[in-house]
Amino acid sequence: xxxxxxxxxxxxxxxxxxxxxxxxxxxxxxxxxxxxxxxxxxxxxxxxxxxxxxxxxxxxxxxxxxxxxxxxxxxxxxxxxxxxxxxxxxxxxxxxxxxxxxxxxxxxxxxxxxxxxxxxxxxxxxxxxxxxxxxxxxxxxxxxxxxxxxxxxxxxxxxxxxxxxxxxxxxx
Numbered sequence: 001x002x003x004x005x006x007x008x009x010x011x012x013x014x015x016x017x018x019x020x021x022x023x024x025x026x027x028x029x030x031x032x033x034x035x036x037x038x039x040x041x042x043x044x045x046x047x048x049x050x051x052x053x054x055x056x057x058x059x060x061x062x063x064x065x066x067x068x069x070x071x072x073x074x075x076x077x078x079x080x081x082x083x084x085x086x087x088x089x090x091x092x093x094x095x096x097x098x099x100x101x102x103x104x105x106x107x108x109x110x111x112x113x114x115x116x117x118x119x120x121x122x123x124x125x126x127x128x129x130x131x132x133x134x135x136x137x138x139x140x141x142x143x144x145x146x147x148x149x150x151x152x153x154x155x156x157x158x159x160x161x162x163x164x165x166x167x168x169x170x171x172x
Contacts, residue, residue, distance in 0.1 A: 005062040006075055009054055014082025017050035021083065021149070022090040029099070036109040047083060047149065051156050054079040055164045066168035069161050076157025080150055088146030095138045103138050110136075 024043040025035055033039045058075040059067040095102040110133045118126055 006058060006071075006078065009058050009062060010075055010078035011082050013050045013054035013057070014079040015086055017047050017079065017083035018086030018090070020050070021046050021087050022094075025087075025091070026094075034105075034109060036106050044152070047080065047153050048156055048160075050083065051076045051079050051153060052160050052164075055157075055160045059164050059166060064168075066166050067164060069165050072161030072164050073157050076160050077154055080153025080157060084146045084149040084153060087149055088142045091145055092138060092142035095142065103136070103141060106141055107133050107136060 021043055024046060025040075028035045028039060028043075055067075055072050055075050059065065059072070063071060111130065114121075114126070114129050114133065121129065
């Protein structure tokens with residue numbers, strides 16, 4: 001029963017997190033901001049909030065107020081998994097069916113960033129990196145964006161599990 005409640009909690013807050021992150025992405029895109037630039041870091045708070053809320057809710061409502069570190073990490077990572085999956089799917093569908101120039105915008109931004117760091121790269125490494133930018137597809141870009149969210153959420157889950165961990169009260 002506890003795993004079922006954890007899955008429901010993770011799915012609920014993960015879906016809300018993924019949709020909110022995607023809405024933030026849309027806000028950046030339609031406001032004319034570079035979604036692959038430094039402005040996208042402003043959306044970092046969204047998964048932090050939802051993972052924290054999911055972890056606290058799971059501890060207080062599903063586990064009776066006590067939670068081990070492993071239980072806290074589990075709810076955080078599952079919430080992150082659902083969030084990253086939903087965001088990746090929405091990102092892929094948006095880039096494929098609505099905004100076809102999204103991929104070219106990414107490639108342009110990546111080429112500019114690579115050009116800025118050209119001084120520290122050898123010529124052969126620079127050429128290989130430029131060739132790899134040309135190989136990026138919409139599906140690989142969506143996967144990369146989702147994977148980045150998964151890594152960040154995993155890191156956040158490690159921290160929130162430690163913060164919300166609570167031992168069961170022993171009454172004598």
